[in-house]
Amino acid sequence: MSDHQRRVILAKLGLDGHDRGIKVVARILRDAGMEVIYLGLRQTTASIVAAAEEEDADAIGLSMHNAGHLTLGPKMAEAITAAGLDIPLIIGGIVPDEDVEELMNAGIAAVLGPGAAAEEVVATVQDAISARDKA
Amino acid sequence: MTSSSDAATALFESAIKGERRSLGKLLTAIERGGRQAEIIADLAHQVSGNTHVVGITGAPGSGKSTLTGRLLKLFSEAGDKLAVLAVDPSSPLTGGAILGDRIRMDDLAGEESFIRSMATRGHSGGLALAVPAAIQLFDAVGYEPVIIETVGVGQVEVDVAGAADTTVVVVTPGMGDAVQANKAGLLEVADIFVVNKSDRPGASDARRDLELMLDLGHVSGLEQMTGYRPPIIMANSLDGIGADEVLDAIKSHAEYLRNSGKIHIRRKERLVMEIQNRVELLIGSTASDILESELGAGYIANVLNRKISPAEAAKSIVGSILTKK
Numbered sequence: 001m002s003d004h005q006r007r008v009i010l011a012k013l014g015l016d017g018h019d020r021g022i023k024v025v026a027r028i029l030r031d032a033g034m035e036v037i038y039l040g041l042r043q044t045t046a047s048i049v050a051a052a053e054e055e056d057a058d059a060i061g062l063s064m065h066n067a068g069h070l071t072l073g074p075k076m077a078e079a080i081t082a083a084g085l086d087i088p089l090i091i092g093g094i095v096p097d098e099d100v101e102e103l104m105n106a107g108i109a110a111v112l113g114p115g116a117a118a119e120e121v122v123a124t125v126q127d128a129i130s131a132r133d134k135a
Numbered sequence: 136m137t138s139s140s141d142a143a144t145a146l147f148e149s150a151i152k153g154e155r156r157s158l159g160k161l162l163t164a165i166e167r168g169g170r171q172a173e174i175i176a177d178l179a180h181q182v183s184g185n186t187h188v189v190g191i192t193g194a195p196g197s198g199k200s201t202l203t204g205r206l207l208k209l210f211s212e213a214g215d216k217l218a219v220l221a222v223d224p225s226s227p228l229t230g231g232a233i234l235g236d237r238i239r240m241d242d243l244a245g246e247e248s249f250i251r252s253m254a255t256r257g258h259s260g261g262l263a264l265a266v267p268a269a270i271q272l273f274d275a276v277g278y279e280p281v282i283i284e285t286v287g288v289g290q291v292e293v294d295v296a297g298a299a300d301t302t303v304v305v306v307t308p309g310m311g312d313a314v315q316a317n318k319a320g321l322l323e324v325a326d327i328f329v330v331n332k333s334d335r336p337g338a339s340d341a342r343r344d345l346e347l348m349l350d351l352g353h354v355s356g357l358e359q360m361t362g363y364r365p366p367i368i369m370a371n372s373l374d375g376i377g378a379d380e381v382l383d384a385i386k387s388h389a390e391y392l393r394n395s396g397k398i399h400i401r402r403k404e405r406l407v408m409e410i411q412n413r414v415e416l417l418i419g420s421t422a423s424d425i426l427e428s429e430l431g432a433g434y435i436a437n438v439l440n441r442k443i444s445p446a447e448a449a450k451s452i453v454g455s456i457l458t459k460k
Contacts, residue, residue: 007163030226031229031231038233038237
């Protein structure tokens with residue numbers, strides 16, 4: 001399984017239009033040798049789940065910059081579980097430190113903040129996928 | 136081996152029943168290659184050969200994905216359960232890829248349709264190696280039609296014409312003059328032309344150059360040989376203008392292929408090409424193994440010392456493959 005080409009979905013949920021960060025992350029993951037399925041703006045939990053099924057994704061990355069993470073993050077995690085999918089969900093963007101624990105408790109695999117270096121982004125995604133594969 | 140065969144068969148049966156996640160996993164296995172991919176391709180081949188395959192090709196940024204999105208909507212509205220295979224390039228440096236075709240399609244997809252993004256993974260020619268097997272798989276589980284969107288191509292990436300029943304070539308204003316239009320390559324394989332972004336200056340010039348190119352095919356006798364003149368459709372896919380005409384043209388072309396019996400010729404040619412490709416792959420991978428072995432090291436040393444030429448080494452290697460059981 002380890003030589004398997006990693007496929008990662010990147011998306012933004014709802015009306016959050018700040019997409020500079022997600023484009024940078026897409027490029028970082030591409031340059032780390034991953035296949036990024038870029039869904040872009042205005043996605044719904046249902047459209048992301050459908051794409052994850054069709055694309056057989058190894059991880060889902062959500063970019064959030066409008067303070068909706070405590071509402072939308074757990075909703076996305078629930079939608080993934082409800083669909084019977086076992087795919088790690090990673091949130092990147094503006095998330096205050098004190099909210100991270102709540103997100104992790106809600107089933108989000110990792111949270112990346114604005115200071116995250118490229119290596120950290122790649123390692124976080126890889127670790128989340130490996131943890132899923134081992135489970 | 137039996138366990139991987141059982142796993143593939145179970146996934147295949149569940150995909151035929153409509154389980155999308157199983158189809159997603161089968162496509163991944165096909166892309167990965169190896170024994171599992173062969174088993175799936177064998178299963179799919181037995182029950183495929185019916186769906187109409189439409190190829191959409193053209194230069195980067197010409198509007199292939201946007202047009203594909205429009206067609207997705209029109210086919211879905213007409214009750215068709217279609218699949219789209221959207222191919223984007225892999226990085227030659229890292230093997231990574233950004234597959235961004237879905238952003239122009241997702242809103243337009245019906246619930247029954249299935250979109251899969253695929254990276255070329257080092258294959259040139261505009262498609263990925265796994266495309267023919269993926270088409271057969273979509274066909275086998277009941278998708279009709281199947282649309283393949285190629286990577287952005289230049290003049291010579293015409294693989295799609297071998298893989299598709301109907302090839303749609305998307306051009307945009309400013310693609311060059313009449314001499315460009317008469318060069319051999321991509322424009323020759325079109326069954327339908329779409330002049331996209333037709334609101335831009337130069338759109339009617341592009342149309343005129345294409346018409347002229349087709350007229351010369353009439354003069355040279357090419358048109359009589361093929362018995363078909365591709366239509367040229369002016370479109371503005373962003374606004375959805377012209378998409379219904381493209382849909383009608385695809386249906387007319389499918390009908391033409393059926394009525395003239397050419398569909399059988401095309402499909403036979405496609406299977407012959409697939410056999411040929413697989414033969415080359417098998418021989419190629421065996422040759423790589425030999426080159427990495429002790430025997431290969433000997434050939435390489437002799438070529439380096441100028442004792443034998445690369446061509447002689449290649450002949451000897453192929454010879455040793457052919458005599459090996």
